Amino acid sequence: AAGVIQSPRHLIKEKRETATLKCYPIPRHDTVYWYQQGPGQDPQFLISFYEKMQSDKGSIPDRFSAQQFSDYHSELNMSSLELGDSALYFCASGQGRYEQYFGPGTRLTVT
Amino acid sequence: SQQGEEDPQALSIQEGENATMNCSYKTSINNLQWYRQNSGRGLVHLILIRSNEREKHSGRLRVTLDTSKKSSSLLITASRAADTASYFCATAPLYDKVIFGPGTSLSVIP
Numbered sequence A: 001a002a003g004v005i006q007s008p009r010h011l012i013k014e015k016r017e018t019a020t021l022k023c024y025p026i027p028r029h030d031t032v033y034w035y036q037q038g039p040g041q042d043p044q045f046l047i048s049f050y051e052k053m054q055s056d057k058g059s060i061p062d063r064f065s066a067q068q069f070s071d072y073h074s075e076l077n078m079s080s081l082e083l084g085d086s087a088l089y090f091c092a093s094g095q096g097r098y099e100q101y102f103g104p105g106t107r108l109t110v111t
Numbered sequence B: 001s002q003q004g005e006e007d008p009q010a011l012s013i014q015e016g017e018n019a020t021m022n023c024s025y026k027t028s029i030n031n032l033q034w035y036r037q038n039s040g041r042g043l044v045h046l047i048l049i050r051s052n053e054r055e056k057h058s059g060r061l062r063v064t065l066d067t068s069k070k071s072s073s074l075l076i077t078a079s080r081a082a083d084t085a086s087y088f089c090a091t092a093p094l095y096d097k098v099i100f101g102p103g104t105s106l107s108v109i110p
Helices: none
Strands: A005-007 A010-013 A019-024 A031-037 A044-050 A053-057 A064-068 A074-078 A087-095 A098-102 A106-110 B004-007 B010-014 B019-025 B029-037 B043-050 B055-058 B061-066 B071-076 B085-093 B104-109
Touching: A005 A087, A010 A019, A019 A087, A019 A106, A031 A074, A031 A098, A044 A064, A044 A074, A074 A087, A098 B043, B004 B085, B010 B019, B019 B029, B019 B085, B019 B104, B029 B061, B029 B071, B043 B055, B043 B061, B043 B071, B071 B085
Parallel strands: A010 A106, B010 B104
Antiparallel strands: A005 A019, A019 A074, A031 A044, A031 A087, A044 A053, A064 A074, A087 A098, A087 A106, B004 B019, B019 B071, B029 B043, B029 B085, B055 B061, B061 B071, B085 B104
């Protein structure tokens, strides 16, 4: 069965640079969620989209923005990267607001 | 405050023993999921139990859900060294995003 696809899987950036993470949900899923997991932490909810509209917002820094496109894929844009942004970023998709399915994650390292 | 909290935070057992991890949550849920994560790797979905289910099995895994106590447990039987990982419970409150607990770090000693 098709799963959530995230790209890239690994990304290395320098401080103050910009990064864009992409998420391709499972076909026919209309909801996308983004989570950030710092070292030794549990995943923290950042933001979600339902039918291309932002549906919920968590602890997402102002330097980050995200959107969901007409084909339901989503992109998380991170600017002015800081060392503390180094983390695993997970995307999850779902149909409506039930049963989220997680992607493999993108590991972002900021140096 | 966190929706899900797990205990113990860390658990160390001998290979072949059973491991039990507990999760408590605060609000009503649609479902509860358990995930495994090896150090620095992705989340591996283990099992989903819906709010109208009380027990679910998958291989060596057994999950129970007590909605009256707002708690769940994950039992891993006949543990193996390869079960060493962090285990997270994730609750899906009604009409809301999944929220993770802090996780239980399981070490299985060969």
